[in-house]
Amino acid sequence: MTHNTLTLIMAGRRARRRRWLLVTSSLAALACILCGAMLMLGSTIYPVKDVIRALSGEQLKGVSFAVSTIRLPRMLAGLLAGFAFGLAGNTFQTMLRNPLANPNVIGITAGSSAAAVFCIVILHTSDAVVSVASVIAGLATVVLIYVLSRGRTFSVGRLILVGIAIQAMLNAVISYLLLVGAQQDIPAALRWLSGSLNGAQMDELPSLAITVLICAPIVIALGKHLGLLELGEQAATSLGVNADITRIVLILSSVCMIALATAATGPIAFVAFLSGPIAKRLVGVGFSNVIPAGLVGVNLVLAADLIGQFAFEVRFPVGIITGILGAPYLLFLLIRMNRKGDL
Known part of the structure; x- marks a missing residue:
């Protein structure tokens, strides 16, 4: 390798690193802005100084209750659930080398939803x-999907097909439960199924926060191995990666985050599906x-929740807004994959 070639390689790596740092810091800054907007905006708009005083424990008439009891739990639920959905969705798509292999499509969130509706x-x-x-x-569903798709060797296509079949079955169960359920219980079930940050409570968030704090570093630490798994199981094994153990750890970590996030906010549509490709x-x-x-x-969850609250005359749950954003992309992706012969 000549000196000029090595110089070009190193320059390219530095450029990619700068791009990664710029994108990541910009996304983090946007998330901070959206978090601030979640705390400031509502039926009454509070200035930044009042929000900070309320968060610091100072009792301000009207402000303290609105910010600490209503808006802060809603913001934290969106922050934690959005990060969990985005991280887990990207993990599944990268590890299984298929943009359709996300928790919404392969039935993981459907398992949680069926249990919740029941x-x-x-x-x-x-x-x-x-x-x-x-x-x-949610945990039981992913174990069932993994066992049924295992066979003699692991197959991405088989896992996706089994997951889609399980999802269809569970969606049928949900429809049946809604059909036979008491009329007064249906609105609560539908609100949960749509995915919403309404009614988020601080005492419901510690389990989600602890899960994200434990599982997210595991997924981030295995990010390099995740990239090798994207090359294929044989290539990853030849590079020293224990594919089975790495895959199991990534799946368990991602499923734990998905399950807790779904339990806290409901299955917010398409966030896990969109986050990886956008990033x-x-x-x-x-x-x-x-x-x-x-x-x-x-950013998707917080922005969609703000849009659902303030962009229309009627307030919509966050899941409806993300569904409107994600459905066209899913159709585009299916058309593109069909033209490439991947379907």
Whole structure:
């Protein structure tokens, strides 16, 4: 390798690093702005100084209750859930080398949703029981999908097909539960299914926060191995990666985050699906887009919630806005994959 070639390689790497730093810092700054907007905006708009005083514990008439009790839990729920959805969705898409391989499409969130609807319309349980049941069901669903798709060797296509089949079955179960459920329970179930930050409570967030703080660093630390898995199992193994163990750790970490986020906010549509591709296009090649994908998820959830609250005469849950954004992209992706012969 000549000196000029090495110089060009190093220059290209520095340029990619600068781009990664610029994109990541810009996404983080945008997330901070949106967090501030979530705390300031509402039926009454409070100035920044009043918000800071309320968050510091000072009692201000009207401001303290609105900011600390209503807006802060809503903002934190969107922040944590968006990061979890973005990180986990990108992990599945990269590891399985398929943009369709995200928790929404392959049935993981459908498992959590079916359990939640069953608890709401049949058992009439509390919100805490709904959350626990949705987490357990999400974990059980991913284990079932992984076992059924395993075979003699791991197959991405088989996992996606099994996941889609499981999702269709669980969606049928949800429809049946809504059909036979009591009329007064249906609105609560539909609000949960649409994905919403309404009614977020501080006492519901510690479990999600702890899960994200534990699982997100694991996924980030395995980001390099995740990139090698994208090359294929044989290539990753030849480069010293234990593909099975790495895949299991990544799947378990991602599913835990997805399950807890779904339990806290409901299955916010398309955030896990959109975050990875957007981050990859912004960051480019050469560096991991794990952290940018999580930040894209945060920005999507917070921005969609603000749009749903203030852009229309009627307030819409965040899941409806993200669904409007994500559905056209899904159609575009399916058309492009069909033309390339990937379907």
